[in-house]
Amino acid sequence: MMQRPPAFWSDEPHAVVRLLTPLSLIWRGITQWRLAHGARRKTPIPSICIGNAVAGGAGKTPTALALARLLQNTGAKPAFGNRGYGVKLQEPCIRVDPARHNAADVGDEALLLAAQAPCYVSADRFAACQAAASDGATHMIYDDGLQNPTIAYDHALLVLDGDYGVGNGRVIPAGPLREPLRDALARCDAALIIGADRHDLAAQCAGKPVLHGTIVPQAAAVNHNLNYLAFAGIGRPEKFFASCRALGLKLVQTRSYPDHHAFTAKELVGLAQAAMEQQAQLITTAKDAARLSPAWRERVTVLPVALQLDEPEALLKLVS
Numbered sequence: 001m002m003q004r005p006p007a008f009w010s011d012e013p014h015a016v017v018r019l020l021t022p023l024s025l026i027w028r029g030i031t032q033w034r035l036a037h038g039a040r041r042k043t044p045i046p047s048i049c050i051g052n053a054v055a056g057g058a059g060k061t062p063t064a065l066a067l068a069r070l071l072q073n074t075g076a077k078p079a080f081g082n083r084g085y086g087v088k089l090q091e092p093c094i095r096v097d098p099a100r101h102n103a104a105d106v107g108d109e110a111l112l113l114a115a116q117a118p119c120y121v122s123a124d125r126f127a128a129c130q131a132a133a134s135d136g137a138t139h140m141i142y143d144d145g146l147q148n149p150t151i152a153y154d155h156a157l158l159v160l161d162g163d164y165g166v167g168n169g170r171v172i173p174a175g176p177l178r179e180p181l182r183d184a185l186a187r188c189d190a191a192l193i194i195g196a197d198r199h200d201l202a203a204q205c206a207g208k209p210v211l212h213g214t215i216v217p218q219a220a221a222v223n224h225n226l227n228y229l230a231f232a233g234i235g236r237p238e239k240f241f242a243s244c245r246a247l248g249l250k251l252v253q254t255r256s257y258p259d260h261h262a263f264t265a266k267e268l269v270g271l272a273q274a275a276m277e278q279q280a281q282l283i284t285t286a287k288d289a290a291r292l293s294p295a296w297r298e299r300v301t302v303l304p305v306a307l308q309l310d311e312p313e314a315l316l317k318l319v320s
Helices: 015-037 060-073 108-114 125-134 181-186 237-246 265-277 312-319
Strands: 047-051 078-082 119-121 139-143 155-161 190-194 210-217 227-232 250-256 280-285 301-303 305-309
Touching: 047 060, 060 078, 060 108, 060 139, 060 155, 060 190, 060 210, 060 305, 060 312, 078 108, 078 125, 108 119, 119 125, 125 139, 155 312, 190 312, 210 237, 227 237, 227 265, 237 250, 237 280, 237 301, 265 280
Parallel strands: 047 139, 047 155, 078 119, 078 139, 155 190, 190 210, 227 250, 227 280, 280 301
Antiparallel strands: 210 305
16 A cells, blocks of 8 residues: 655655665666566557556546547547556456445456446456457556556556646655656657646656646535535545635545555544534545445545546547
8 A cells, every 4th residue: 555655755855865865776777677678568459558657646547537538439449457456356357347346356446447438457467458359449548557568558648747746856765756757758659737737847748749637526516515524545635635625615624544545444433423523524535435335435425526638639639
């Protein structure tokens, strides 16, 4: 489970960063070696990787969903490939069935993806694509996997969080980068900046097409007459809290958890008690809700979000 990113990932200079820089060089070297020596296989249908360079939530899953909708509008039949974060798969490849599987079986992201198009969970990305192609898919969208050396992607899109940027610009563990931005960008057709570009990312992506988009919360899901206690276990919970406030919701309290956090019964009872004491309604993300039991989902308001693309035609042209 990914813990909250350390504060020094956003700071430069910092004594801890200098101490960890040698380890970052090792991490970068290993990543470069893996990518250079991977046995990349050509997929039977066009494959598109939605990747990022920064550890944590950049907006890959909303981007994958938005791309699937664009392709479906053209008559294509896209499918998703997902690793199934944190789950121990009992089969080599699983086609997700939301009526039968839960987050413990296939992962929270896979459940969200499967609501839009068929989703195949497997540690073997090529096997997932083969299964999708056999079932009639015309395109395979991989949610994450830019640093995976096993697939020769036909297209790749680098997703960047305009508000967070690339942190201190250092590679793990001294910073949040999985690899240097220029290395990741070199393997992508374009970059997609989500939200306001507060770090001049477009200039850092010079030489590649740069697209833009905005995460839009779905206001119909909430009641503006209520107080809310917001909780989230995603890459950057503060983004969710900001979305709630942008809708004009009154948040009496917020609680952050690590990404993909498996909520215990004790934690949920504690959240419900805190909400009751403050005469508030619990609210969370769709990704967090996927990890709740049906009984708890009925007690929690879910705020869905969607990616609104500024240049949808440009993205569709890139992957066509």
